[in-house]
Every structure is written in structure tokens, then in C-alpha cells.
Amino acid sequence: MIDVPHETQYGPGTFGLLAIKPPHAQRPTDVAPSRHKAMPLVTTDRWLGLVTTEKASTWVPLLLLLIAAPLFAIILTSAFSVRTEQEAELYEEAIRWLINIEDEQKHVFGEAGRALSALIDTGVGAMSPAQCATVLARLRTYYPRHFMFTVTDANGVIRCSTEPLALGHSIADRSTFQQAHITDGIIQGLSRPSEYSGKPMIPLVRRYVDDAGRFAGTVNAVIDTAWLEDLLQRKPLPPHASLLIADRAGTLFARAPEGSAPPGGLPEFLHPLLGATQREVTDIDDGRGRRLITAHSPPEVGVRETRSILNIDRDGSGRRRDAAGVKRHPELPPWRHEELPPGCAAQAVVG
Numbered sequence: 001m002i003d004v005p006h007e008t009q010y011g012p013g014t015f016g017l018l019a020i021k022p023p024h025a026q027r028p029t030d031v032a033p034s035r036h037k038a039m040p041l042v043t044t045d046r047w048l049g050l051v052t053t054e055k056a057s058t059w060v061p062l063l064l065l066l067i068a069a070p071l072f073a074i075i076l077t078s079a080f081s082v083r084t085e086q087e088a089e090l091y092e093e094a095i096r097w098l099i100n101i102e103d104e105q106k107h108v109f110g111e112a113g114r115a116l117s118a119l120i121d122t123g124v125g126a127m128s129p130a131q132c133a134t135v136l137a138r139l140r141t142y143y144p145r146h147f148m149f150t151v152t153d154a155n156g157v158i159r160c161s162t163e164p165l166a167l168g169h170s171i172a173d174r175s176t177f178q179q180a181h182i183t184d185g186i187i188q189g190l191s192r193p194s195e196y197s198g199k200p201m202i203p204l205v206r207r208y209v210d211d212a213g214r215f216a217g218t219v220n221a222v223i224d225t226a227w228l229e230d231l232l233q234r235k236p237l238p239p240h241a242s243l244l245i246a247d248r249a250g251t252l253f254a255r256a257p258e259g260s261a262p263p264g265g266l267p268e269f270l271h272p273l274l275g276a277t278q279r280e281v282t283d284i285d286d287g288r289g290r291r292l293i294t295a296h297s298p299p300e301v302g303v304r305e306t307r308s309i310l311n312i313d314r315d316g317s318g319r320r321r322d323a324a325g326v327k328r329h330p331e332l333p334p335w336r337h338e339e340l341p342p343g344c345a346a347q348a349v350v351g
Contacts, residue, residue, distance in 0.1 A: 087293070090312050091281045093238065094295035098279075098310040101243065102302045104231050109204065109303065112147060112221035113186050115139065116206045119219045124151055124160075125208040132160035146226035148196065152177070153217045163196050171220070180207040180218045188305045191246075191253030199224040200253035202306075225254045232256050240313035248305040250274065270294075270309060277301070283314070291315060 119139075124132055136149055140162040143149075150161040156172030171177045176189040189203040201224040210216040228245070237243060237256060245254035250265050261267055266274070269287045279297045286292050292311040299305050 087314065090293045090314060091295075094241075094293050094310050094312050095279075095281050097237070097241070097243075098295040098297060098302075098308055101228075101231070101310070102297060102308055105227070105245070105303045105306070105308075108146070108223060108227045109188075109202075111143070112204050112223055113206075115143070115147075115149065116186060116204065116219045116221055119149070119151070120206065120208045124219065125216050126210070129159050136160050136162045144227070144230065146224050146230065148194075148222040148224075150220045150222070151217065152220065154215060156218075159217075165196055169195075171218075174203070174205075176203055176205040176220075177218055180205050181215050183207070190249055191251055194222065194224050197224050197226070199226060201225070202247065202253065228254050228256060238312070242311045244270075244309040244311075246307045246309075248299050248307070250307070266307075266309075273298075273307075273309065284311075286311075 119135070122135070124135055127135065132151055136151070139149055148161070148163050148166070150158045150163075150166055150171075152158050152171060156170045156174075156177050158166050158169050158171065161167055174189065176187045179187050185206070187205045189205065191200050191202050193199070194201040201222050204221040204223065205218050206220075207218050208216055228243075242261070243254070243256045244252055244261055244266070246252045246266055252261060252264065252266065255261050267286075269284060272284075273282075273294070273296045276296060276298050277300055279295075279301045281293065281295045284292045284294045291314045293314050294312075295310045297303075297308045299307055302308050
């Protein structure tokens, strides 16, 4: 008898991928003997379901990671950009404040210099002590509290002054007085505590001569740090900022806020600035874990013979801005000097 092949049947939905013969069409001789258990037949739909289930635990996290990675990159890039922008703003803010304070200091020292010139031009050195005292008393009413003016004779003894306690004192041992014997211009001395106000002060000295052209004495302006106190009352420093001003020898004579640096020389972490010859802004570690954005002007660039340093705590200022939500690019209010009337030095002297 000849076996007639039965029609081949297919599993549902297999589209012919898996062919299965009916059980009655198979003979024992058609099946090869095997010691292994036969693998169950699986339809394509079921096979795809198994694949999906087995692979899901692997590809779902990968898919989520692929979606999240660009978001994380955007967030990190945005945070870095904001941080960079904040630091750039702090650099700009530090240099603006430094320049503005130096402009005010130049203004103060300039007014003192003009007063000395006016005193010499009016012949105050040749006046009697009473006349000289009258002129200086008038001058006192025109100038702020941080100025003191004196006139000495050829021996360095103060013969008239806006501060009565100074009368009769000698400045002959001061280097500025000794230099004035051979120098025509204004001499700026080193800082020292004022004997009268107790505040650190800077002296400006200019010599005058008699009718024969001989050295006859000096006119002197003493400027104490009240000018800075008055300035910062009108315009306080930004939070987390401090200001240091030193003379050409590196001795601090002005600081704000008070106690921001110990008396004496510059703090050790600022010593690298001593070699600078240009105005600059840099990033400095203060040795106590704080990073400072430091704007610095050496004596050759800023106010003559003084060194100005303005520090802003980089991290503290950034936290303050973020917490307050303040506007970036803060604008400084208009800067106004404590203006004196035009020609007030000559007006005060002449009366």
C-alpha cells in the first residue's frame, strides 16, 4: 500500500513559518530515535511574546537612560552656564567697585592738594599766627571732617592749624618734612595713626619759600580714614565684600568692614599681589576655605602711592543671589562725590 501524503497544516498566524503534520500522518518509523525530550512547538505569536517578556527587563532601562541622558546634559550645561555667568558678573562688579572707590579717593586727595596750593598762593606762610589761624578756621568750614590743615615754620613747628591741639607740635623728624626741603611738589607720606582723631591718616606736604626763595616751612594736609567711613555710609559695600587700602610700604590704613583684616601689613594670602604692576581681577584662596574674587590696583596704576584691594566671597555672594532671586547684572547707583563748591579752596583762603 502506498502512503498518500496528507495536506500540510500550519499553525494559526504563523504565515507558514512553522509546519506541523497531523499526528495520524506520522508513523513510528518517521521519527528518529532520540534520548532527549522533544522541544515543544511554539507559534510565532507566542514566540514573540516570550521574547518581549524576556528582553523587557533589559531594554526598558536602556530606553529610559537614552531619554534621560540628554535631559541630564541640558541641566548640567545650564547649571554650568549660570555659574559661569555669575562669576563673570562678580568679576565685573569687583572691578567697578574698585574703580569707583579709587575715583572717590583721588577726588579727596585732589581737593587736599588744591587747598595746599591755594594756601601757598595766598602767602599764608608770611602771615602772622593770628591771620594764619583766621584763614585756616575759614578753610575748616568748607571741608569735611576728614581733613586737617597745618602750617609750619622752617624748623617744622606748627604755627597755625585747623586743629588747635596741634599748635606748637613739631614735625621736623618726619620724612615728608625733610623731603620738602628739596622737593617742590606735593609729597605723600606713609600712613600712621592720627594723634588727634586716633584714625589712620595719610599726610600730604608741600613746601613754601620766603621772598629770597629760601625754604621757609610747609603747608600740610592730613587725611584720615573718615573719608572712607562717610563714603560707605552713603554707599555700602555689597554683601560678602571687603575693602583694603594700603600705603606704598604695604601697611593697611583703611579697611571695610572694620575687622576684615588685622592691623599691619597685607594678609599673607594677598602677598602674591605685591608683584603686580597692572590693575587686575583674580581668584584667590584666603587660606580658610573661601574663594575670593579679588580686584587689585597697585600704586603705579590706581591712587598714587596706595594699593587698593576689593574682595568678594565668590560662593557666599552666589548663594545670596540665588536665595534672594535678585536680578543679575546689578547696576550700581550713580556715583556722587561729596562735592565742594568750585574754587572753594581759594574762596576759603581769601574770605
